[in-house]
Amino acid sequence: MNTNKEIRSAGLKVTHARKSILNLLEKSNNSHLSADDINKILFKKNDEVGIATIYRVLNQFVDAGICIKHHFDSGQAVFELTPEGHHDHMVCVKTGKVIEFEDDLIEARQHSLAKKSGYKIVDHSLVLYVEPID
Amino acid sequence: MNTNKEIRSAGLKVTHARKSILNLLEKSNNSHLSADDINKILFKKNDEVGIATIYRVLNQFVDAGICIKHHFDSGQAVFELTPEGHHDHMVCVKTGKVIEFEDDLIEARQHSLAKKSGYKIVDHSLVLYVEPID
């Protein structure tokens, strides 16, 4: 298994909880899961992991660069595997669907705008809240 | 006073709490205040308003379109008066400073990207997390 290596190379022990969570994230590629989503899914699979552990593992994964955390506009943080190329998100306000996209032109523009103000970009978050056309 | 009219036309009674909060937001144009910030500032002015009321009033203002709420990447929501022209934000990760900016090119690009996926934009949020160059 590849996941084991990914966990190990983050300097973490390969435990049941971490494997389950990483697997879930990999299978749900494209979903953006909250700690609670993960809890519920694992529960259904009879593979429950304490919610505290879920939070701990997710934060460790974020620290290790394995996944990233978004805040969107709800009170809840959601997580996804770190995408290779940077991408942004469209969230459909009707269906909750999340579409990922990428646009070099926007990226480039952001850097030039930051530079103009004397800053460099460490990170950024672009979310389009959208609804279907008709 | 103009603020009174703004409150009234939102269908809300013109109360002390609402006037104080709206005034603060207007004076602090450019700041992005959390409920707690507002609480602290009013407290210093000996014009304290219960924190529960602050949250209630801010949410009413958001519903009425008087102000908007951002989530940035902290656990805390921040509020600002609804800006006339849409603008985006740079948040300095060193100092916490918030810089507002606007870029028609990015805006236009966003619309064309959404349309390409069969959506129209209802709202969007673009935040650049930046740090000073050296």
Next chain:
DNA sequence: TTGGGTGCAAATTGTTTGCAATTGT
């Protein structure tokens, strides 16, 4: 006068932490 508005304290929600028991290496 009277229904909306307020403050307080208690309840919720999302997340973190202390600690004893457990597990990976």
Next chain:
DNA sequence: ACAATTGCAAACAATTTGCACCCAA
């Protein structure tokens, strides 16, 4: 064996809500 990891419950932080009292219209 030993340090890292887990689960539980308690602690926290941000926000919301129930309710008795109060105030703007």
